[in-house]
Amino acid sequence: MKFDIILAGVGGQGVLSVSAIIASSALEEGLFVKQSEVHGMSQRGGAVLAHLRLADAPIASDLIPHGCASLILSMEPLESLRYLNFLSPDGAVVTAITPVQNIADYPPLDELLDRIGKLPRARLVDGDRLARDAGSARATNMVMVGAASHDVPVPAATLERFIEKTFAPKGEKVVATNLAAFRAGREAAL
Amino acid sequence: MSDLVLLGDEAVALAAVHAGMTAAYAYPGTPSTEILEFLIRYQRRHGGPRATWCANEKTAYEAALGVSFAGRRALTAMKHVGLNVAADPFMNSALVSIHGGLVVVVADDPGMHSSQNEQDSRYYADFARVICLEPANQQEAYDLTREAFDLSERFHLPVVVRLVTRLAHSRTSVRVGDARAENAVAKAPVSKEWTLLPGNARVQWRALIDRQPEVDAWSEQSGANRLELHEDADDLGVITTGIARNYYVENLEEIGRPLSHLHIGAYPIPVGLVRRLMRQVSRVLVLEEGYPYVERLLRGLLPSDIEILGKSTGTVPPDGELTPDLVRHALGLPERPGQSMPGFQVPSRPPQLCAGCPHADSFAALTEALDGMATPVVASDIGCYTLGALPPYSAVDSCVCMGASVGMAKGASDAGLRPAVAVIGDSTFLHSGVTPLMDAVAANTDMTLFILDNETTAMTGGQPTILPPSRIEKLVLGLGVDPAHCHLIAAHHRQAEANRALVERELAYQGLSVIIAVRECIETLKTKKKAQG
Ligand code: SF4
Secondary structure, eight states: OEEEEEEEEETTSOHHHHHHHHHHHHHHTTOEEEEEOOOSGGGTTSEEEEEEEEESSOOOOSSOOTTOEEEEEESSTGGGGTTGGGEEEEEEEEEEOOOOOOSTTOOOHHHHHHHHHTSTTEEEEOHHHHHHHHTOGGGHHHHHHHHHTTTSSSOHHHHHHHHHHHHGGGOHHHHHHHHHHHHHHHHHTO | OEEEEEEHHHHHHHHHHHTTEEEEEEOOOTTTHHHHHHHHHHHHHHSOSEEEEOSSHHHHHHHHHHHHHTTOEEEEEEEHHHHHHTHHHHHHHTTSOOOSOEEEEEEEOTTOSSSSOOOOHHHHHHHHTOEEEOOSSHHHHHHHHHHHHHHHHHHTSOEEEEEEHHHHTEEEEEEEOOOOOOOOOOOOSOGGGGOOOHHHHHHHHHHHHHHHHHHHHHHHHOTTSEEEOOTTOOSEEEEEETTHHHHHHHHHHHHOSOOEEEEEOEESOOHHHHHHHHHHOSEEEEEOSSSOHHHHHHHOSSOOSSEEESTTTTSSOSSSOOOHHHHHHHTTOOOOOOOOOTTOOOOOOOOOOOTTOHHHHHHHHHHHHHTTOSSOEEEEOSSGGGGGGSTTTOOOSEEOSTTHHHHHHHHHHHHTOSSEEEEEEHHHIIIIIHHHHHHHHHHTOSEEEEEEEOSSBTTTTOBOOSSOTHHHHHHHHHTTOOGGGEEEEEOOGGGHHHHHHHHHHHHHSSSEEEEEEEOOOHHHHHHHHHHTO
C-alpha cells in the first residue's frame, strides 16, 4: 500500500499542521511515513507545498514522483491546481473554496471553481464557513483534514485522537472546536 | 534504542547531543536553522548542552573551535553561504590539531528555495582537505553525525556533514542510540599545533598532507560508501551520492534488471571503489545533488573509454534540485503522466511581505523621498526586506550577500551615483554591516544607511537579534556617526509624512547619515502574544 498526498496552500494557512496530524496518525497505525516540509522564504504569503508519503513498506524518496499522488489536499482553490502533474490519473482533489487573492492576476473565482469541479474526482468544501460554524474561523485546516479523511488510509478515530493531542495545550475549548471542525468537514465530504 | 520522528536537521542535532557534544553555535539560515532551534529547546528542557545563536557564522565557528581546543566536542551549523563567512576559520582549522571533536554541519540549498546561489559545500571540504559526510536520509543524518565526532578526534580534523534542503526539512522515524558522556576539559597539549605562525603552519600543513593516505584508506572502507557489483551488468553503472540514492531506489523496480551501483556518502572520494565500478561497466551515470563534483573528478582532463553521463552531458539538468522524475528520465524510463488542465496557466504566487509589515512603511517613506531623482541607488541585503525588490514596492536595486548593502552603497557613492542608500535589517547589520559602516565613517561617505529594525531575525522564523535593538543606535554613534545625522524613527504609517520628510533631508545631506526605522515584526509580535496566552 502506498498513499502519497500533496498538501497545498498559501504561507500561513496551516499546511504543516495538517500534514503533522495525518503523519502522526499514520505512524500510530504502523505505517512508514515521510513528510517533506517548506520552511523559509516561501512561507511569507507565497505558494506552499508539502509532500506527505504513507506506505506499508520503507519509503525511499522524500519527494512524490509525478503522476503518483493519490490526493491533493489544498487549503486554497487556486493552489489545488498548481501541482496537478503530481496527481495520479485516478487521484482526488479535495480543496477549500475561499480564495487568497494576494496576486494581481488571480482568475475569476466562479471560473476557477468550475474548472476544479470538472476534474475526475474533485471535492470542493466551504472550509471557512464550516470552521466558523464549528466555533473558529481558524479551524479551516481541520475541516479540510475531515474532508480528506474518507480518502486517507487512517481511521477517523485515530485522526481525532491526534487533533485532541495537538490542541490539548491550548485548552478544552480549542480541542472541542477543532474536533467539531474535523467532523463537519468529514460530513460535508460524504 | 528508541524511534523518534525527526527532521533531518533534528536528527543531526540529537546525534550531536548523544555524541557527547558540549556546545553548539550558529547563525540562523534556511535550511540549517532547525538544528540550533532543536538544541536550544533541548537545553531549555534538560539544562544542557549549551546551544547559542551567534553574531555570524565566523564567530560561531571560532567559538566551536575554542571548545575543541578545550578538549570537548562542539558543533557549528550554517547554510551553504554561511560557510563563505566562516571560510577563514574553517580553512585554517584544518591545519590545527583538532582536539575535541569539531563537526561543521553545512546545509546546501540546491534549487535555491531560500538562497541566492546553489554552491556545493563538498568543494569546500575538498579545498580544506577535510572529511565530508553526506547522509542520504534522516537515519544516516543521525548515524553519520555521531560518527563525525569520532572521526574528527581520530584524524584531528574538522569534519563536514553536508545536508541538502530536502533532507534538512523532511521528517521520518529515526532509531536513536544511547548517549555518550561529554569529554572532560583538557587543553590541547601542544600550543604550537594551534599557533599558525608561518614556521608552525608549514609543519602543520605538511602533517595534514601526510595524513591524507590514512584518510583515503578510511574512506575506501567506510560503511557510508557501498559498492554493489553485478557480474552480468556490464553496460550501465550508476554512482549516487547523498539523497540522489533515494531517487534512484524509487525507480529501481522499474529498471527491471540489477545495475552495478556505487553509493558515496563519505569523502575524500573512494578512488578504489570508483575504479572497481569503472572496470565493470562501459557507461556510468552520476547522480548527485548540487554541482557535478564527483562527475568532474571522474571526467578529469584526459579522454577515457568509459562514457560518463550526468550534469555536464545534460542527462541530468546542470542546475536546480534533483527529483525522482529527473532521475527517472536520466535512467531512460518513460515519463509518468499526472493530471493536467489544458489551456489553464496557474499564475505564480511569489512570497511577499506580510500585511502590516513594518518594512512596507519604511519602503514607502524611502520610495517617496527618492521619487523623481535622476540616479538614485538603493543597495539592499538579505532578509524579509529583500522582498521589497518585488512589486508593488520595487524599492531596491540589489541583494548580494550578508552586509553587502553597506559596502556597495559606499562604492556606488564613491563612483558618483547619488543619492546612495543602503537598506539592511537589524540582524544582518550586526552580522556583517558594522565593519563596512566603519569604512563609510572613516571616509565620511555621502550615503544614507537605512537600518530596518524589526527587533528579530524574521525570515528564518523570528530568532532573537544578537544584541537588544536598543543598542544599535549606541553602536552606530560609538563608531563615530555624527549624532545630528543619526535618527531613530518609528516605521509606522501614522508617521508617514514625518518619515518621508526626514529621509528626504538626509538624502540631501552630503555626508554619512543613518536612519534606524524601528517597529517589531508582526509575526514575532503574534508569537509573543500567543505565548503569553
Ligand atoms: S515576518 Fe515580519 S519582517 Fe518578515 S515580512 Fe512578515 S512582518 Fe515583515
